[in-house]
Amino acid sequence: MPILSDEVQRYLHGLRPQRSEVMREMEALAERDRIPIVHWETGRFLAVLARAVDPVMVLEVGTAIGYSTLHIAEALGRGRIVTIERDPERVEQARGFLEAAGVADKVEIVHGNALEAIGDMSGPFDFIFLDASKDEYRRYLELAEPKATERAVLVIDNVLMSGSVAFPDDAEVPDEFGGWWGLEQRRAARALNSELIDSERWLGSVLPIGDGVAFAVKR
Numbered sequence: 001m002p003i004l005s006d007e008v009q010r011y012l013h014g015l016r017p018q019r020s021e022v023m024r025e026m027e028a029l030a031e032r033d034r035i036p037i038v039h040w041e042t043g044r045f046l047a048v049l050a051r052a053v054d055p056v057m058v059l060e061v062g063t064a065i066g067y068s069t070l071h072i073a074e075a076l077g078r079g080r081i082v083t084i085e086r087d088p089e090r091v092e093q094a095r096g097f098l099e100a101a102g103v104a105d106k107v108e109i110v111h112g113n114a115l116e117a118i119g120d121m122s123g124p125f126d127f128i129f130l131d132a133s134k135d136e137y138r139r140y141l142e143l144a145e146p147k148a149t150e151r152a153v154l155v156i157d158n159v160l161m162s163g164s165v166a167f168p169d170d171a172e173v174p175d176e177f178g179g180w181w182g183l184e185q186r187r188a189a190r191a192l193n194s195e196l197i198d199s200e201r202w203l204g205s206v207l208p209i210g211d212g213v214a215f216a217v218k219r
């Protein structure tokens, strides 16, 4: 909360459709165990993009329990998604959910540190989604960019950090604007947002979807 006003947020929540049983279980587990997953609206945005771009190979950094992976995988046509997660318990949970959802054949889960794993991958990736450690985003991008296709799309989650990125460094950020985000994380998000908007290599935008999403395409 609250990048958008409470009223708009409530309206958007009311638009959410009935989810599949597996997706509902994932949402319930994430809520119960406080596992950070994308907002449903971000998941839907990823799915719409996956359908529009029809990628051959998607790279996701940060699987957790596979919630965003499932949104993307369900919308894929010919493509596959490779997703990286360093926490072994999350890898097992994601594997179980993605099998139960019937999309396991479209997904490769790589267990490891993305900072090492991305370099070992050949790609090429025509859709990149970053959603792991916020202060490592820039390094994921540096590693993934050489493996991106000419018209690759890039999505990065949490770039508005509940609105906290809008506060100056020395301000006390209220809890409802994401006071829990650290100063270094907020600085990293601000730097990345500016870099993408000003980039000569990416045509970038910052959108108030979910927790804030950067959306870019190769120039």
Ligand SMILES: C[S@@+](CC[C@H](N)C(=O)[O-])C[C@H]1O[C@@H](n2cnc3c(N)ncnc32)[C@H](O)[C@@H]1O
Binding pocket: 036, 037, 038, 061, 062, 063, 064, 065, 066, 067, 068, 069, 084, 085, 086, 087, 090, 112, 113, 114, 115, 131, 132, 133, 136
């Ligand atoms: C926000 S969660 C991912 C949520 C997931 N994309 C979703 O919406 O369903 C971030 C995940 O990234 C993982 N992670 C953080 N840093 C990582 C790294 N360097 N390499 C691999 N995984 C990492 C964490 O263990 C955590 O499970």
